[in-house]
Amino acid sequence: MFIDSAKIYVKSGKGGNGIIHWRREKFIPKGGPDGGNGGVGGDIVIRTDKQLNTLLDFRYHKKFIAKDGNPGEGSNKEGRSADSIYVKVPVGTIIRDAETGELIADLVNDEEEFLIAKGGRGGKGNWVFRSPTNQAPRVCTPGGAGQEFWLELELKLLADIGLVGFPNAGKSTLISKISAAKPKIADYPFTTLVPNLGMVYFKEEKSFVVADIPGLIEGAHDGKGLGIQFLKHIERTKALLYLIDSSSADIQAEYKVLIKELKEFNKNLPKKKSIIAITKMDIADDAKRKELKKLKFPKTVPVHFISSATGEGIEELVSAMWKMVSKK
Numbered sequence: 001m002f003i004d005s006a007k008i009y010v011k012s013g014k015g016g017n018g019i020i021h022w023r024r025e026k027f028i029p030k031g032g033p034d035g036g037n038g039g040v041g042g043d044i045v046i047r048t049d050k051q052l053n054t055l056l057d058f059r060y061h062k063k064f065i066a067k068d069g070n071p072g073e074g075s076n077k078e079g080r081s082a083d084s085i086y087v088k089v090p091v092g093t094i095i096r097d098a099e100t101g102e103l104i105a106d107l108v109n110d111e112e113e114f115l116i117a118k119g120g121r122g123g124k125g126n127w128v129f130r131s132p133t134n135q136a137p138r139v140c141t142p143g144g145a146g147q148e149f150w151l152e153l154e155l156k157l158l159a160d161i162g163l164v165g166f167p168n169a170g171k172s173t174l175i176s177k178i179s180a181a182k183p184k185i186a187d188y189p190f191t192t193l194v195p196n197l198g199m200v201y202f203k204e205e206k207s208f209v210v211a212d213i214p215g216l217i218e219g220a221h222d223g224k225g226l227g228i229q230f231l232k233h234i235e236r237t238k239a240l241l242y243l244i245d246s247s248s249a250d251i252q253a254e255y256k257v258l259i260k261e262l263k264e265f266n267k268n269l270p271k272k273k274s275i276i277a278i279t280k281m282d283i284a285d286d287a288k289r290k291e292l293k294k295l296k297f298p299k300t301v302p303v304h305f306i307s308s309a310t311g312e313g314i315e316e317l318v319s320a321m322w323k324m325v326s327k328k
Helices: 171-178 227-234 251-265 286-293 314-326
Strands: 005-011 044-048 063-065 085-089 093-097 103-107 113-117 148-155 161-165 196-202 206-212 239-245 273-279 303-305
Touching: 005 113, 044 093, 044 103, 063 085, 103 113, 113 148, 161 171, 161 227, 161 251, 161 314, 171 196, 171 206, 171 273, 171 314, 196 314, 206 314, 227 251, 239 251, 239 314, 273 314, 286 303, 303 314
Parallel strands: 005 063, 044 085, 161 206, 161 239, 239 273, 273 303
Antiparallel strands: 005 148, 044 113, 093 103, 093 148, 196 206
C-alpha cells in the first residue's frame, strides 16, 4: 500500500542527574567530593533510506521515545548516555511541525540525517563545584529536559520527468514500455491508484527516472478525482511529459485543461520544461494522422506521436526526454 503522509510523536531522553557523593576509602574517612555528571539523553534522528518508498509503517508505529541518560556515579564517573533512536523515512520526505505547519526539513538525499529532537544534557555532580574556598560542595544539578514534538511527514517522490494526462491517456502503458516498472493497466479510468516510478535506461550508462501519477480530470486541483492527492509528486520533477489520447475529441482543449489544473495547484508547474506526446497512434487512420499533424501547440514544446503498442515513435521520444533532463 502506498501511503504518502503520516503523523508521528517524537520525544528525546532527559539527561541523567548529577549526584552528591563523597570519596570513601580505607584510612581516608573524610574524602572530598567525587559525584559524577549525568549522562546525555538519547536523540531522535530522522534518516532517509532509498529502499523505502512509502510512509505505511507509521500507521502502526507512531511514537518514538528515546531513553533517559543514567545518573552520575561516585569516583567522578559520568552516567551512561542513552542511545539515539533513528527513524527511517523514504528519500523525498518533508517534515513539518504538526501544530504550526512550519517546514522543519526537506530530505532529498539517501542516508541524509536530521537531528529532530536533541537529548537533554547531563546534570553536574558535586565534583564539578569544588573550589579552594568550598572543598565540600553539597550541590548538584538535575539533567536537562528532552524535546518532544508531533510531526507531520509528507512524501513527495523524486523523479526527473512526471507523466501528466487524463485517465486512459496511456501513461501506465508507456512507463511499462520504457522502464522495468509494472503498473496495473486496464481500459477504464483510474487504473493507476498510486504513483509509479520507472528507471529509464538510455544508451550505455545514461538513465533517468519517470513518475506516473493517477490521471487528472478537470477540477483535480480542487479535489475532484484522484489528482489532488498526487499532483504534489510532480512538483520536484525537472520536466513534464503531457500525454494525450489521439482519439480525444479536442486534443488542444485537453492540453489547455491539463495546463490549467497544474497552474491552479502550483503556478510554477506549467513553467517546467515539457514535451507533448500524442498516444495510441496505432488506432489513428491516415486521415486522422494528417489532422493531428496540423495541430498547433506552443513553439517551445516539442510534439511526438507515439504508440506504446507498436513501438512507433518510442525511441525518438525517449531520446528527447533524455535531452530535456540532461540539459542544465
